[in-house]
Amino acid sequence: MVLMCVISSYFVLAGFSAGLGSGGWVNSYYPPFEGKELEQVRQLDQQFTVLRSPLVYGGLAVALGVGVLTLGVLVRGAKSLPRLTEKWLVTEAVFSLLAGAGYLAAIGIYLHTALRINATETCRTRERLYARRGLTWMNCQLSGTDGAAAAFACLLVLMYGASVVLAVRSYRELRSYREQRAYRDHQKNRGTFGERSPEYLWSGTL
Incomplete structure (x- = not known):
């Protein structure tokens, strides 16, 4: 949605002639x-459009x-929690944090x-020419498409923040799971040599 809004903003604010070349079809507009x-x-x-070109190209790149x-x-993290590594979860949390920032x-x-760009003389002169013919929608205020692009980007920031929280939570769960598993394996090894009590054997079975 951010990408669509950035591109839409460029074409909506480009005016009638931008990118259309010359000919009768342009004149009809x-x-x-x-x-x-x-x-x-x-x-x-x-x-x-030349002034706004860095916005569209930068928006596309980002x-x-x-x-x-x-x-x-x-795709890399689409696995069950026991199959993931702690290092990967840390990487995922750092990536989400950097992406959100x-x-x-x-x-x-x-x-x-x-x-x-809207404060330049080019924009103000253009606004006056369009307004002279009743086309007041072509003005130098922040456009709705620009605002929509920023709004959807803010939603992405919130999603990346939620991803950081989930990655940290998964890291803690995985670490706790592996610590418990290592403890159980250690107790099993002790039991193999006859060092585990019967009471723990039954509790382990339960």
Whole structure:
């Protein structure tokens, strides 16, 4: 969802002309504009998309990179608890912690950059041209798609936090399980040499 919102935000805010080239099909998307005003809008749209390009490319890199790593961790850890190792659970907890912190930092950078772009003269001039023709939706406020991308990223941060808690809990359970198993094995070895009492033998059977 974060990836979809980042891409949607780029295309929604790109304006009528961004990425469409030239020709009659582009002109059909500019009914309110004509002549020099149309050319000015095209130039501003292109400049604005260039300003926002780091957001879409950065968002793609973060979402795809962390997503692929997360899937790898999930596949590797899709085993019953006794088959996992303590080292792996620690690795999983550290990964989830770093992924959550990375997403949190990415949210701040994304929103800060988006607000800086919206404060440029390019955005303000573009807003005035669109508003002059009644297209007030193309403004320099933080868009809903940007807010949605940040909201879904926050949900991911919460999920990674829950993953850290579950990994730590599983680590404790696995450690306790193996300590108890080692103790039972030790007692069995003692019993083999006739050192275990009958009372413990019965309690062990129960």
